[in-house]
Amino acid sequence: MFNFFANPSYQGSTLERLINVSPAQTIQFSEESSETFARALRKEYPRPLDHLAQVTNQKITLEDKLQDIANEVLALGSATQALMLIVSASGMARYYGSQIDQLKMTNSGAAFALASALAEYVHACNVPATNCEGGYRQHLSAYLILRDSMESFGFLGPWEQRIAAFETEQKKTDPKFAAPKLDTKAMTVLRSFVPRSEQPVLSQVLQQLNTVKNTVGWLNLMPGVLDTVYLQMVLSMPQLFMTGQWSESPIALYANGKCTFCGGPAPCQPCENRLIEIALESRSGKGGIGASHVGPAATKAAQLLINAGVDPYRHR
Numbered sequence: 001m002f003n004f005f006a007n008p009s010y011q012g013s014t015l016e017r018l019i020n021v022s023p024a025q026t027i028q029f030s031e032e033s034s035e036t037f038a039r040a041l042r043k044e045y046p047r048p049l050d051h052l053a054q055v056t057n058q059k060i061t062l063e064d065k066l067q068d069i070a071n072e073v074l075a076l077g078s079a080t081q082a083l084m085l086i087v088s089a090s091g092m093a094r095y096y097g098s099q100i101d102q103l104k105m106t107n108s109g110a111a112f113a114l115a116s117a118l119a120e121y122v123h124a125c126n127v128p129a130t131n132c133e134g135g136y137r138q139h140l141s142a143y144l145i146l147r148d149s150m151e152s153f154g155f156l157g158p159w160e161q162r163i164a165a166f167e168t169e170q171k172k173t174d175p176k177f178a179a180p181k182l183d184t185k186a187m188t189v190l191r192s193f194v195p196r197s198e199q200p201v202l203s204q205v206l207q208q209l210n211t212v213k214n215t216v217g218w219l220n221l222m223p224g225v226l227d228t229v230y231l232q233m234v235l236s237m238p239q240l241f242m243t244g245q246w247s248e249s250p251i252a253l254y255a256n257g258k259c260t261f262c263g264g265p266a267p268c269q270p271c272e273n274r275l276i277e278i279a280l281e282s283r284s285g286k287g288g289i290g291a292s293h294v295g296p297a298a299t300k301a302a303q304l305l306i307n308a309g310v311d312p313y314r315h316r
């Protein structure tokens with residue numbers, strides 16, 4: 001197995017680097033961005049009110065003229081809320097990442113689940129701020145991934161506290177200010193406005209994270225195994241745990257002459273060797289504990305190598 005990896009740490013890991021350089025960190029809240037977001041939303045769902053009514057099984061009885069106004073208000077209101085949450089998520093991703101090293105001491109299964117969710121989040125964020133239509137493309141999905149997984153892991157508390165503190169601060173200058181909500185109702189609205197092309201990817205990622213959550217419970221019965229193998233893998237090679245097939249961001253071993261894993265120059269022998277080791281795990285037939293995690297990661301490792309022109313099985 002991967003016993004040449006010692007002492008997994010979030011600090012200094014690839015996952016930390018990817019979160020810190022994520023395009024999500026450059027998105028800022030502005031009226032202009034909100035308008036861009038709202039326009040993109042209405043291009044996808046020209047009548048957001050009808051769309052929402054349909055998704056939530058509600059009946060809407062408004063005069064046509066009032067409906068036009070309501071559509072405009074709903075689109076811009078949702079855009080404003082979503083953009084604030086997207087910006088908030090980029091800060092929370094750094095916060096949650098910083099909790100991994102402490103969490104692994106008491107619950108390595110939870111640390112692994114948290115790291116997996118952050119890997120999916122940062123992967124979804126991989127669209128430059130300049131062409132994400134105010135955050136509507138993928139960054140909205142990324143926010144929903146982080147929010148949904150943190151809720152299902154029971155980690156939403158710190159985020160809610162931050163938003164409450166932000167609201168208190170803003171109310172000092174603007175008493176009417178209302179912070180965006182993290183609750184299920186607000187999430188349902190935003191989820192329904194995710195671009196159609198992203199809906200199946202989002203569902204698949206959320207389902208995958210739920211599977212991780214359900215398997216770490218029993219994996220944690222053997223914390224040593226998780227510590228040395230899975231946690232280290234997801235921290236050092238988070239790309240292997242990114243399941244979403246987002247249109248804008250295919251995963252490759254090398255990009256722009258650099259290794260996407262360690263950031264060093266391409267070709268990168270140490271990362272190639274690690275990937276070969278991981279790819280071969282799936283063929284060793286060992287299976288057993290945690291095979292459900294290693295299986296997809298091993299397949300992805302092999303695919304990345306093959307795409308980069310390296311045959312992972314030639315060393316057997």
Ligand SMILES: [Zn+2]
Nearest residue numbers: 259262268271
């Ligand atoms: Zn490398």
